[in-house]
Amino acid sequence: MNKTLLFLFSTVLLVGCKSETKTKEEKFWNWVSENKVELENFINSNHEDYTIYNQLTSEMKKYNSVLFPEMTLTEKNEVVLIITPDGMSEGILPTEKLYDSKPKLDNWIIKKFRQASDETKLNYDGIEYPSSDIKIIPRLDKEQGKVNIQVYIRNMNSDVKKHQALSFLYLDHILGEYNTITKVGYIDFYHLEMDKNVENGISILELRKLIEKEFKTTER
Known part of the structure; x- marks a missing residue:
């Protein structure tokens, strides 16, 4: 094998290794980024088709089984994604870790835990x-x-x-x-x-x- 081929082979190996070492957080947020438009379409729709939201839930549960996504819109039509451990104490650290690794997504607000409000209707x-x-x-x-x-x-x-x-x-x-x-x-x-x-x-x-x-x- 000549030096050029050896160099190319080594580069491929390095790229392959790098892609395999993505963190669980990166994998989740990459999925969200790739499906951002579909998620926006869902939250702006009449919610007859929950397919993409169910996929989001599945991806979050792959990250940690107790975590759960909640989505809503602000008055300015910004998408709000809440990472919630659904009341489970063992989900606190995973929630913090996933939140801390969040990317910047245009027109999105990402929150950790269900936030306090003086009044709400549920x-x-x-x-x-x-x-x-x-x-x-x-x-x-x-x-x-x-x-x-x-x-x-x-x-x-x-x-x-x-x-x-x-x-x-x-x-x-x-x-x-x-x-x-x-x-x-x-x-x-x-x-x-x-x-x-x-x-x-x-x-x-x-x-x-x-x-x-x-x-x-x-x-x-």
Whole structure:
């Protein structure tokens, strides 16, 4: 083999090795970049075809099985992609790592964790009720740095599991998901009758303010 062929052969090997050493983060974000237009078309559509979104979910779960993508639009029609561990504590570090490796994508905003908001309207698998239907009795555990909560959900007996799932979403979106994972300890659920109230019960927003005050938390 002459020197020229040897050089070319070595170069091919180096290129091949380089392509094989892409990080898991690079592989995921490369896929997003390659499918950016299709993802934008999806989030701007009437959402009849979830194929590309399901593929995005699959790619994120290849990266880490507990992570999940959420997509929405801002008022300026910017695409928002939220990387969420779906309330799982073991997903915190993978979420941070994937977020820290994010590329710059035109007209996209990439966030980690479901962000806190003062109020929001959510539904889960056909179940819909306002966050005002949730009342909470908090119990501070300063030794553990957490707050244990009793969650009272109005009319929960109609579909217990779905009502509880929706309440978790409200906690994530009003407390902020990182606060829910790291600062909320034990959670006990109770049915609240339509015409009853919870003495000393507080709202989720008031719970967030309590957590911020007691534990000096900041949004991630």
